[in-house]
Structure formats: structure tokens, C-alpha cells
Amino acid sequence: MTTIHARPHESDRKQPPPELSGRVRHRRRSRRHLVPYYFLAPSLVVIGFFVLWPMVRSLFLSFTDSSIIGDFDFIGIENYVRLFSDPAFGNALVNTLIYVAFATPISVALALVLAVLLNRALPARTFFRAVIFFPFVISFSIIAIAWAFMLDPQVGIINYWLNSIGVRTGNGIGDPQWAMVYVIAVGIWRNVGFFMVMFLAGLQTVPRELYEASSIDGATPFQQFRSVTWPLISNTTMFVVVIASIFSFQAFDHIYVMTNGGPFFKTETLVMLIYRAGFENFQMGYASAMSWVLVLIVLSLSLIQTWYFNRKAVTY
């Protein structure tokens, strides 16, 4: 049905009232164009000066043989060429990919399941939400010390309990085959609550009427999830997946405390290697080069993920 009156905002937004002079009109428009920059300014100044500039500097260092102190030479792409044939880099890359491939989907899926469960009216719902989020409230390095002690293969309490119910933990976290599993498990433990909270938010926006309508039509909870919930939270899912991937690629704190990359580099991720190369071997140029390769990998993955989810975006 057509409206008779033009919507006031539409026309006014484009043209100011005709009695204003041309100069004022021009000033208003150019002022508005600058507005977003004003809002961005404080953040951009801080990030530009204290984050981007060091990043640019580290990019520059990646083309040198800097060893933190003293003179260094510009060596072009030598660091980058070197890392392609460096077995340590290959090993760290594989370990990181394994870590990401398991930690990200599992933690995101678990978070989603828990969010869906804790979205319904359940007794003690608030308590459960708080408990699951709790691992995120404490310093990771400190709680990783507790984990390391509890997972001590010979005297750790978790191994003790598992062994007494018949599960043979063998050499536990010291076992080259199993060390990565433990490290991934602790990483998941840390982040599930954080992602769950994000999902809970997204779930609040799904209108209840849609669930009820589908109930009437006889849909099972699983069918409801697939056809109602999942499509409508795709933006949340995208956000969580991107953030979860970025976190997984940066895994460091708990691995440093629990295994220090061992046994014999079986749990050495890219950031662990970057730390070791930069601060133990004093090869800061090489460490910087590896970091920038990591950035490229993560960025590519994020772009792919964003593209994938945008294709499936649901808009109203």
C-alpha cells in the first residue's frame, strides 16, 4: 500500500532545507564524513602507535638477522626461505594444525551443545553456566600448574584415579603419543565456557514462536535444532569459529607449563617455536619471519571461514 506522506527522514537526510546556503550545506556534509574518523581516532592512535608500529617493526626485523641486541644485517627473504626447509618449522606447523583441527571444532561444538542445553528452563541453570565459564576466570598459567601436578604420570591424582578404575594411563603426559591429547583437552577446558556464553547470546535472539510452531508440527528437538536454531545463529557461529581458530593458533601458556613442547618436540606448536627461536636461541629475525607466516595462515583461514559463513548468512 503506498503511503501518501513521504517518510520525513528519507528526504531530509539527503538534502538540507533549501533556505540554508550552499556553504553550510557543504560544511555539514563534509563534517559528517569526518565523524567516523573522530570516533575511530582514539583506538586507532593507541593501536596504531602501540600495536601496529611494533608489528611493522617486527615485519622489518623478519628480513634481518637480528638477535635482539647489537648490529644486524638486512638479509632479504633468507629467513623465509630457511623456514621452508627447516624441519623444526615443519614439525611445529603440523603440531599446530593438529591442535587447531581438534581443539577448535570440539570446543565450538561442545560450547554449542552446552548453550542449547542451558538455554532451556533447567533447574540450577545459572549455577551450571557459571561453573562452565569458570575456567576462564583464572590465570591460565597458574591453573596449568595445577593441571601439570594433577596429570603427573606417576603421582598425579587424575592418573591415580584412572588407573584405579582400570584405565591404563601409562606414561600419561610424558608419552609422545598422548602428550598432544592432554594439551588439547586442557585447551578445550579453558575455552568452552567462553564460547558457550557467546552462543547463549546468539540463541536468545531466536524467536520462541518458531520453536513452538515446529513443536506443533511434530518436530523432534534435533529437527528443531537443524531447521530453526542452526540457520538463525549462523552469525554467532561465524564469530565464535573465527575467534576460536585464532585462539587455537596462538596456544602457548598451558603448553609451556605442562610439556614445554616435549617430549622431543611432539607438542611444540608454532608459538612455542617462535618463543624458543627468539628468546632461547636469540634469533629474533627468524622468529619474526615465522610469526608473519603464522599471521598469513591464520588470516587466510579467517577469510575462508568468513566467506563460507557469509554465503550461508540468513538475513531478514
Next chain:
Amino acid sequence: MKLSSKSLGLAAITLLALPMALSACSSSGSDSGGPTTITFWNGFTASDRPVVEEIVDNFNSSQKDYTIDMTVQPWDVFYQKLLPAYSAGEGPTLAGFNALYFPGYSSKGVLEPTDDFLAGWKDSGSLREDAVQATMYDGKNYGVPMSAASSMLYYNKALLAEAGITEPPATLDELADAAVKLTKYDEGNPSNSVYGLAIPDHAAISTWTAFMQANGGGVVNDDGTKSLFDSPESIDTITKWTDLVKNDHISPVNLGGVEGDNLFTAGKAAMYINGPWASTGFTEAGIDFGLATVPEGTVKQTATLDSNNFGISAEATDEEKAGAEAFITFWNSTDQQLVWALGTGNAPTRTDITADQLAENPNSVAFSKAQSAQLSLPALVDFQQIDSEVLTPTIQRVLNGEGTAEDLMTEGSKQITSLMQ
């Protein structure tokens, strides 16, 4: 909860103003005319810290020329900060850290040579010679001893008595036999087991290296010019001892320093080679332990030397240098070394302190007797790389059955050689 913008604004302003107010109140550096401030960084956290702080307080109150401003932080943060700090001109005048790391810093010119100081200092002759020599690099000395200890053999008296062993082993062969005898390995439930000799392979002083050295081998020769890792003595020693671990289960595999300590304090390891820092914890855990010198090998008796030394910044002014030297002298004086040794169970750096003076702490007495030791690796700039990329992984690989000691150590030796160039 609705907050008016006014109260929000007020809260924000207060929070923002606090730091400025506090900056004004916090202590500033030395003012002219007052005592010179000497910044001192080290990593002696946990139970050592109160003792270090006591000595620093003693120094500060004993004279008016210098004030030590000490910062203690965990070792990993310490090493991450030290070089960037020196590079930015914010480095400490005085730093106390492990001798093995000294070549890396000396080679970058951030430390001041101490030869002149040592030559002119009457006490330098009373200090442990190996600790003094531990910071030699390229013909010059860059450090002064701060805390030095040899590793010793801890043994659980009850477990040894139970197995009918009356004397702690004196040779490596006896050690092997005792270890096998003391091991009670439960295949189905390893946490039920008792291990004869806990041998960590990472994050601990390297017992493997000490064994190799005792038998005439080692990782690198004393000059740091040649790799000994593929010498027959080294390979035989490692083969023998890894076989004992793998086949006779005298120790768990992939043990870290912390896990080794945990094993001994839980009464699950009969013997353990470690330094003095562990003694307080073992006592607190109620373990009745004895201390013996590390058993001798076919060539000599040796233990691992763990030495922390003082380093003076090359950028220090003459005044600051004098203050640093004054503190070093004070630290190594008899009185303060008694505070140090008795407080931490460590041995003093001085060799002229008698057992009677240390009687209060029997651990100090024992460790002060263990004198014959050497560094696991001589002064090498790349020691960390050699340790984390060759020594540790190779031993771990052999223990995990990824290859024979001979193959892996020969391979490792080549890596060491290329790293040393």
C-alpha cells in the same frame, strides 16, 4: 543498575587520577648526594627469595654509600627481559643468573669483564675454583660466583634398608645394581611402582651428562671445541643406562625435574641425583634421606655443577660498578655465606667455611663436602640450542625406542658440531 553519567564520569576520573597520584608517591631513583642505587635482577623465587632479601637488607643497612634495589622474577621472564633491557639501556647494573647462560651475554658485549676485580680481591682465592672458572669466555672472565653447588645422590634410607642395602653405592656399577634391586615395577599400574633411581631427562640438571663425563665421555670437550657426543665412552654409557631404564624400569621415562622431585617426595623413588635446592622440600615431605657423593665412573668421580654468578653491566658507571663490587664482596663474605647456606641448605661459595660452622643445617654440611663437579657443558654461546635441540631430544628418543643410542648420538654429534661453528 542504572548509573548516571555523572557518577560514571566521577568514577572514571578517580580511576584515571589514581595512577598519577601514586606515581608521585612512589620511590624514585637515587637523588644526588644520597646513596647510589644499584639495580639487581635475579630469578631466585620461591623459598630462596627470603634469604636473598635478607642478605640484601643486611648490605643496605650496613653502609650508606650504596642501596641495592632488587627485582626478583621467574627465570623465564628474567631471560626474556634481560637482553631487550640491555639493548634499550634499561638493563640492571647487577644480574645474578646461571653460568651456562653467560657466554651468550658475554658474546654480545653487555657484561663487564671481572678479571681485574677478581685479581684485586683477596677473597677470590677462597671461592670454589670451578664456580669462578664457570664464567670464562674467550679468555676473559665475566662473572663472580653467587651460588654454586654440586649435585649429590639423595637416597631414601627406609627403602634402602628394606632392600638390604647398607651403604649407598660408590661406583656407577654399584649404582646400577642397587637401582635394579630397589625397583618394584607394576606393569599394570605404573603409579603403584617404586623406582630405583629417578633420572629426569629434561628441565633438570643432566645426570646423563654426569655419567658420561664420569666414564670419560661427555657432550662437548672442556675447551668447547669438539663434540664428544659420538665417542664410544658416551655411547656406551647412554646405551647401558637407557637399557636399564627401558628394560629394568629403574626410572620412569620422560621425567621432568619437577616430576622427579614429586617422585622422591612421594616415596616412590629410592634414589635421586639432584642439587641442594630440593633438600628443604624433601625434609618437609617427611622423607628420611641420606646424601652421598655421586658414584664414580670408570675414569673419575664427578657431579654436575650448577653455578649462578653475578654479572656486571658493561654500561655501568664507575660509581655503580664500585657499588656492585661492594655488594659482591659482601655477599661472598663468611657471615653472609653462612646466612645463605644455612637458610637454603645450599653449600657456601667459600671453601674456607668449616662443617662446624654449618652444623645447624646438615644438608649444607653434606653439599659443602661435594666439591668435585663440572658443568654439563662448557662455556658455549649456543648451549641452549645444543641442550634443547640435541642433548635432551636425543636421550628422550633413545628412551622411547626411536633408535639406538649409537645412531642417534652419532647424528646428534654432527648437529652439535655444526652448531658450534
Next chain:
Amino acid sequence: MATTMPAANPSLDPTRPGRAPRPRRNGRVRTVLIVIALAIVSVLIMLPFIWMVSASLRTQGDIISNPESLWPSEFTWSNFTEIWNRVPLARQFLNTVIFAGVVTVLSVLFDSAAGYALARFDFPGRNIIFIVIIVTLMLPFQVTLVPIYQQLSDLGWINTYQGLILPRAADAFGIFFMRQFFLGLPKDLEDAARIDGASELRIWWRIMMPLAAPAILTIGLFNLLANWNDLLWPLVLTTSTDMQTLAAGLALFKGQHVTEYGVLMAGSIIALAPMVVAFVIVQRRFVEGIATTGMK
């Protein structure tokens, strides 16, 4: 948004006042099973914290000689009393409040402003700026540590509050989050105010920010948590003991060879308490808060 006709079955009618529809028998059994499962999951998740509490009430000797037991062989409060003697807890607490508090206030303001700009305005460079901001999340801190340390040293800001706080005053995660939120608000919200001649700043502060209150609480909490627990940054930037934060103080109980578990865990519990309080306060608004984060 489509609305449905009132359901034929009155008990499923959302508009009918009264109790929520009673679940059928199957539904109730399922609920019980779910609660049991969640309870088990909760215990597993809280395991390290249970150990933490247990360790804080035991002596070091007890912890390391009976590692396989959670129950103290002898209860003791000594860890909690000893920690006050070992580190200047009160001063560290103050430093942490200042550091985490100021950073949180500043970053919430700056991030909201930036997120608002990126979401509600169309301007050249908008996408590039956004991507660049996201990229800052991807580079490990280990390689920016040395350049930023050098930079702050050049400014003379090592060991100062401004050096500690300003580099953290804006962060990419917060900007990303607030942008998502503002994207979800109705499109022409600001226009009515613009017609009335309100300045952009006023629109942002008086209209958009109050609407964003829940999201602000959320990002504020995340920021507070992250900075309260941050270890490396304050430790690297400060050397004097009167600038140390709680995390730095706690780190002093971990030695190279020996860790004083009891005292460390007692201190962690003390340091944790304010965060738990903050979380409980925010919890209410938390989820409903993020609910309107425009995850649409």
C-alpha cells in the same frame, strides 16, 4: 519477523498468562538426565579448582608427599597468613585494580567508539581498517615484545603507569565485538536524532551507549579478566616492586626447581575472589546482555 497465529492448543499459546506448559513425562525424564549429565560435567570442569582449594589448606610437605589425595592430612590456614608476609599483597592489589580498572574503562570507551564507527557509518577505508584491526589479533606477542619494549623505553615509560596502561587502552577483540553489536541495532535509529540537530557525540553517548549497556558490561568483564590475570605484560614493563601486580606477586612462588604449591594456590584464591564477585554481579545482565549483541 513473522508472527504465528495463536496455537490451536491453548497450553502452547505463548500469549496465555500463567505457567509455562508442563513437559510431558518423557520430557521430564530427559530433563533429569540432562541435569545429571551437566552435574558430572561440572565436577570434571571444577577439578583443578577443587585441587586448588585443597592445596591452599595443606602444607607443602603434605601436598608433595601425598599427591594422590585431595583431602588434607592436616588442615592449615598458614598459607593464607604466610602470603601476606611474603609479598606486599595490599600494594599489589591496588596496582592491579589501577592497571586492570583503568585499562578496562579506557578500552570500553575507545572500543565502543571505534565499533560504532565501523558499524554505523559508511566511509572510505572502512573495510581495510577493520581487517587491519583484526590482523593485530593474529601476531604472537613474543615478537612484538622487543619492539614495543624499545619504543616504551625511548619514551621513558618503562616502570610507569602510563607505559603499563596506554598500550592496552584499545584492543581488537573489543572493537570486533562492539562492531557486531552495533551492526545488529535497527538501521535508522540515529536519524531521528540527527534531524533534531543533535551532535554525533551526543547521539553516541546518549542514545547508542545506553542501548549498548549489556554489551559494554560483557566486554568490560572480558577486559577486566584478561588484564587482571595478565602476567607477562606487567612483569616485562615494570621492575620496581611497588608497581607489581597480583599476577607478578604470585609468580614469585614458582621456582625453577621447586614450586610452593600451597602458598601459590592460596594467593590465587585471594586474587581470584574479586573476579568471581565481578562475574556474579555481571552474570545477571551477562547473557541477556550479549543477547542483544546483534548476532543477527
